[in-house]
Amino acid sequence: MTNPLTTLAGAAANWRAAPIDDATAWDTRRAVLDWAASMLPGCVEGPAVALSATLASARGPGGAISYVDGRAGSARDAALLNGTASHTAEFDDIFRDGGYHPGSPTISAALAVAQAEGKSFDAFQRAVIGGYEVGCRMAMALQPSHYRNWHITGTVGTMGAATATAMLLDCDAEGIAHAIAIATSFAGGHQENVQGDGLTKALHCGHAAEAGVLAGQAARAGLTGSLDSLHAPHGYAAATSDSTGDWNTALAGLGEWTPISAMTFKNHGCCGHIFPTLDGLRAMRAETLFAPEDVEKIEVHGYGPTASICDRLRVESARDARFSVQYCVGALLHLDEVRLAAFADDALARPDIRETMTRVRVHEDPEIAALYPRRRQARLRITLRDGRVLEHHQQTRKGDPDDPLSDVELIAKFDELAASALEAPARDALRRRILEENALPGPIPLRQSHAAHEKTAERTAP
Structure with missing residues (x-):
């Protein structure tokens, strides 16, 4: 069998110099814009805010920007904080066929390393494409069984971040391969911290970004890992899924299409399921x-x-609500949309939404389940009080590649989410920088002052 690790590393290495057509370049800008949109709400509220205050005294020097508090420091610190922030509001992108959110770990790592190393926008863009290539294809090889016990964005995201880092650190194909191999020993994040109580889920993505940066740095320093780490009998796939990996599916079309051009951008602020x-x-x-x-x-x-x-009727927090079919159905019926406002304290306390939740039942459909993860469907049956019964089979999701968000819709999403953290001039400047300029995003002024931010951190710290 072809070694999947070295094959994927070679594909990433090719992106360091391969021509990038206009469509792929624009798809990459769209992914970066969506990452920024998803990150900004987490810069003013959530676990990254508390974490930034905790880590402040240990920050080292460097040119990578933590957008959570506006401070420059090491690439690892910025990747950790921005990666955590970008998964907090649950608006980050999805690679549907792998059930994986590549943007939070990959772009957080790539931007931090690019800023720290003084790299060009072109180098950053290529690292993002390469990181998506490796991470998304690995996700296809491991799914769906991997997701039973593991949070795939926290696990595979480490390898995507390592790939992007190694590319930006000028590693060749062999160096990228060793970065991926090293990253397989750092990758973690289990489902209890996704489905159970606590605030760890967003931290999975921050850890994946930071650990990926460490793996890439280690590879550049000459450290090595087993190049059989993905497919060996004791390798990553065997340890975290039901097999040594479906690499035929994962590698199909390599060089013919690239995952960053097949992304889902979220249209609702909750779990994609x-x-x-x-x-x-x-x-x-x-x-x-x-x-x-x-x-x-x-x-x-x-x-x-x-x-x-x-399927959860017990909703005690915004985090619970984002993973509750019952709550999100109630919110849509009463608020007409499920965006940031649906998870504000006043919405969570609404008696009418809570009462509607009690009328929602969730079941697994064997036929729909057999199509997962490549198709995400639902059958709905609504019984009205006047006796009418309405039925509908939803065969896709708005935002998926077969029903994508338009540029206008994606920009509107960015403007809405960015408004939680930025005044309009700063928001507009960041949007133009990402979509129109060939320069890395730089510092951005959060709506609240640093002093206010530190008070927020004190309130949200455990």
Whole structure:
């Protein structure tokens, strides 16, 4: 069998000099814009804020910017904090076929290293493409069994971040391969800290970004790992999935298409496993007008994680709400959308949303489950109080490659999320920098002052 690790490392190395067509270049800018949109809310509220205050006294010198507090420091510190922030609001991108969020770990690492090393926008862009290439294809090889116990963004994200780092540190294909191999020993993040209580989930992505930077730095320093780390009997795939990896699927089309041009950009601020339900509910309301009080019962039939992760009536926090089909259905019916406002304290306390939640039931559908992860579907059955029964089969998600967000929609999403942290002039300047200029994003002024930010950190610290 072809060695998947060296094959993927070679593909990443090729991106250091390969021609980038206009479509791929634009897809990369879209991914970076979406990463920034997803990160900014986490810079003013959430675990990254508390973490930045805790780590402040240990920060070393460097040119990498932590957008959480505006401080420059080492690439590892910036990758950790920005990676954590970018997964907090649950708006980050998805590679559907691998069930993986590549942007949080990969772009957080790549930008931090590029800033620290004084690299060009072109080098940064190529590292992002290469990191997506490796991480997304690895995710395809491990899924769906990997996701049973492991948070794939926290695990595979480490290898995507390591790839991007090694590319920016001028490693050749062999050096990139060793960075990936080293990263397989750093990759972690289990499902209990995704599905259970606590604030660790976003930290998975920050750790993946930081650990990937460390792996890339180690490879540049000459440290090595086993180049059989992905597919060997005791390798990463065997340790974290039901096999040594489906590498035929993962490597199919290598050199013909690249994952960064097949991304899903989120249209709702919750877990992506809930999206087919929300999109289906919108379609049903567009066809038959009904109010929340008209509903007697809503039955949702989805794939495995729809039920195993997102069937939760107990919602005590915004984090719980983002992973609750019941809450998100209630929010959509009463607020008309599931964006940042749906997870604010006043929305979480609304009695009407809470009452609607009790009328929602979630089931796993074997036929829909068999199509996962490449298709994300839901069947909805709504019984109205007047006796009417409405049914709908939602066969895709808005934002997926077969129903993508337009540039206008993606920019509107950025403007909305960025407004949580930036005044309009700073928001507009950052958008132009990412979409129109050939320069790395630099410092950005958060809406709140650093002094106010430190007080926020004190309030959110455990």
